Amino acid sequence: MAEVGIIMRTQSRPMLLERAIQSVCDQSFKDWELVIVRENNSPDTVDQVLESLSPENRSKVRHIHLQEAVTEGAALNAGRMLLESRFVLVHDDGNSLHPEFLERTTGYLKAPAHPSVKGVVTGTEQVFERVEEASIETTSRAPFNDWLQHISMRRLLAENVIASIAFLYDREACEKAGGFDESLPVLYDWEFYVRFLTLYEIAVLPEVLAFMHQRGEPSDAHEHAQRRLFFDNLLRNRWLRSDIQNGRTGPGVIANEARMLRNLTQKFKKRSLRLFKKA
Numbered sequence: 001m002a003e004v005g006i007i008m009r010t011q012s013r014p015m016l017l018e019r020a021i022q023s024v025c026d027q028s029f030k031d032w033e034l035v036i037v038r039e040n041n042s043p044d045t046v047d048q049v050l051e052s053l054s055p056e057n058r059s060k061v062r063h064i065h066l067q068e069a070v071t072e073g074a075a076l077n078a079g080r081m082l083l084e085s086r087f088v089l090v091h092d093d094g095n096s097l098h099p100e101f102l103e104r105t106t107g108y109l110k111a112p113a114h115p116s117v118k119g120v121v122t123g124t125e126q127v128f129e130r131v132e133e134a135s136i137e138t139t140s141r142a143p144f145n146d147w148l149q150h151i152s153m154r155r156l157l158a159e160n161v162i163a164s165i166a167f168l169y170d171r172e173a174c175e176k177a178g179g180f181d182e183s184l185p186v187l188y189d190w191e192f193y194v195r196f197l198t199l200y201e202i203a204v205l206p207e208v209l210a211f212m213h214q215r216g217e218p219s220d221a222h223e224h225a226q227r228r229l230f231f232d233n234l235l236r237n238r239w240l241r242s243d244i245q246n247g248r249t250g251p252g253v254i255a256n257e258a259r260m261l262r263n264l265t266q267k268f269k270k271r272s273l274r275l276f277k278k279a
Contacts (some may be wrong), residue, residue: 002033002060004102005085005171009037009075010046010093015136016213017093018049024091025057029102034091035079036063039070073180073188080179088171090189095165098209105168108205118200119169121151121162122209129213144212151202153194157239157255160190162202166210167193173200186224187231194239194251 006024010017017036024034038046046063053061062082066075076090087106091097101122108120124144130137145161155161177196180188196202236259240252 001084003031003085004029004033004087004089004106004168005080005083006032006034006089006091007037007076007079007083008034008091008093009039009072009079011039012045013093014045014049015131015134017046018052019096019136020091020093021049021053021061023096023099025053026099027097027102028099029106032060032102033083033085034061035082036061037075037079038063038065039075071182071185071188073184073192074182076188077179077182080174083171085171087168088174089168090164092165094213094215095163096211096213097165098211101209102168104205104207104209108203109168109170112203114201116201117203118173119167119196119202120205121145121148121202122166122205123148123207124163124166124210124212125208127211127213129215131215143208146206146208148204149206150204151197153197153251154254156190156194156197157251158259160187160193162189162193163210163212164189165212167202169196169202170200184231184235186228187235191235198251 008017008020008024010020021034021036024032036046050058050061050063064078064082066078070078080088087109089102105120105122109117112120123146126142126144127138128140128142130139144163148161151162173196177192177199179192181191182188184191193202236252236255238252239250239255243250243252
């Protein structure tokens, strides 16, 4: 049984998949296993990439093919069920890792600051890129969460501040938290992090050890943003209904208050900027 189990979803993106797998193989920490969950693509897409691996690395990789279309959360749960590792990482085929990511994160979780810590998040960099026919071109880079020092419930309920590629967590803690909500087409990761944080602490390693690659056509951005806004509201309503039904102040109240405060802060900043420009 490997110490770290990695789940990687892929959808007919061989160049991205090859880069993602290579970032796992390049880890200084070698006690890992990788489960590739193949969705709506031919076996050749994965097999051709795996053929280039060394025998040692190839022996650490398994892949399953989902015959039917499912949500991303369901795909990740299917991969998770195959793991028996101590720790888990979700590694989308479009993202990548610093070579010391697993060494630093596993080292921390083996000797955490407090026994209640069951997950750790590293600093993350956004990499904006354009995929050409035979190459990937980086257009710009920007920090994702360089201000992040702690993961508090109030901050996480305001918005998702955790990139999945940067979050290593205890597998048994994941099982107790309940895995991913398969009914959500988006924000399933955020919803899981909130449940995880209600049971355990999540620590932060500020070093940039994970890379969240961003692609996509501008025409897709508006539709994607609208869908995320819809399910963001759905989750806040779900949490608030639970609070009302249980007669308590819980995640629903905090999530909606945090959103209101965040909106007010953004309006104040915009107003201050307009006044500054006029002056």
